[in-house]
Amino acid sequence: MEGSRLRIADCGLRHFSMSWPALLALTPASSEHRPQPSPPCPMSAYPLFDAHPRLAALPRAGIFQTPTAVRALPGYDGAWVKRDDLSNSEFGGNKIRKLDLLLGEAQAQRRRCLLAFGYSGSNFVAASAWHGRRLGLDTIGLLLPQAGAPYVADNLATCAAAGAELALGQSSAGLVSQALARSLRRLATQGRWPYWMPPGGSTPLGALGFVNAAYELRAQIEAGLCPEPERITVAFSSMGTVAGLAIGLALAGLRSRVVAVQVVSTQFATPAKLDRLIAQTQALLRRYDPAIPTRAAAVEIRTEFYGQDYAVPTAATTAAMQAFQQASGARGDSAYSGKALAGYYADLQRGLPGPSLYWHTFNAERRPRGVSPLPPERLRGYLLGDRC
Ligand SMILES: Cc1ncc(COP(=O)(O)O)c(C=O)c1O
Incomplete structure (x- = not known):
């Protein structure tokens, strides 16, 4: 497969249009440009x-x-x-902005786990995993394959660093049955049904x-x-x-x-x-x-x-x-x-x-500070679905 372009038959990723070496070469070594957050401002946040x-x-x-x-x-x-x-x-x-309210509700309902749907490189799943973890909530991310792009590897690395449980499916229906099975498992182990969020929140x-x-x-x-x-x-x-x-x-x-x-x-x-x-x-x-x-x-x-x-x-x-x-x-x-x-x-x-x-609307940072790129074999595992 070295140097070849992945096609549907190669791996079942319907939309994958980037060669593996090209994708893995995009896995960044470091985040050079770190923009600063907005300066403090006396205006209300709400x-x-x-x-x-x-x-x-x-x-x-x-x-x-x-x-x-x-x-x-x-x-x-x-x-x-x-x-x-x-x-x-x-x-x-x-x-x-959406997660601020969704995670607020998850906390108020005393949930222990978030369940988020998206494509492999989903900004929403990565943001849920990262901010959920900060608030003490685990994340289950249920993903559909997508075209390769540099941010896909960055967001998967963020999910992994946040300890998200990820699964790659081949259809929306497949993802929903995965979601049900994994939610039942959380109910049994954590005593609570996860907080389900639709794609994009x-x-x-x-x-x-x-x-x-x-x-x-x-x-x-x-x-x-x-x-x-x-x-x-x-x-x-x-x-x-x-x-x-x-x-x-x-x-x-x-x-x-x-x-x-x-x-x-x-x-x-x-x-x-x-x-x-x-x-x-x-x-x-x-x-x-x-x-x-x-x-x-x-x-x-x-x-x-x-x-x-x-x-x-x-x-x-x-x-x-x-x-x-x-x-x-x-x-x-x-x-x-x-x-x-x-x-x-x-x-x-x-x-x-x-x-x-x-x-x-895009996140300024490639990955949160301290989050390293995934090693190629781990990235390949997430993208090919052998973690399901
Ligand atoms: C970076 C980015 N911009 C824009 C959007 C679109 O926002 P919405 O899903 O609310 O239409 C998304 C959603 O996935 C996103 O990740």
């Missing part, structure tokens, strides 16, 4: 909860370092970036993290840190980020609309599913405070930047990631931020009226 005090009954884990910075993006007039990659100095990105509760994020942006606009954007561009996958932002922008009285760049198959993220998640999130808000109106900002879903497959970059993805890294110093990824950036830069180049804001 402006949504300040505005609607009845929501205070919702437990939160307190794992994010917000507000995240908002900065001008050099190269274009009126281009701005919201740096959610700096939402936590160990493992940041957009998942932290996009439950109505998770989405509230992004309703709060929109209030955070409003506070930054009011403080003169950035102008009110005409449009906010962000990756669209398990939909919790877009659903939360759409609701939060409208409730916070901002006129921005959301440009949601599709980064997963249209089988998973659709306008109808987004509408459902928005309605469920609004219903959750109104359960706590019936005076909260059912408003949501307009969302424009853009599918033309997806390309061939999940996490497989197009030429525009690669060019946008490079331009963004040069302009901001922040890294991107081929699955989410690279495709959202391709959409963002395309709109800037078309000269659409601004100001506009790109919401950066």
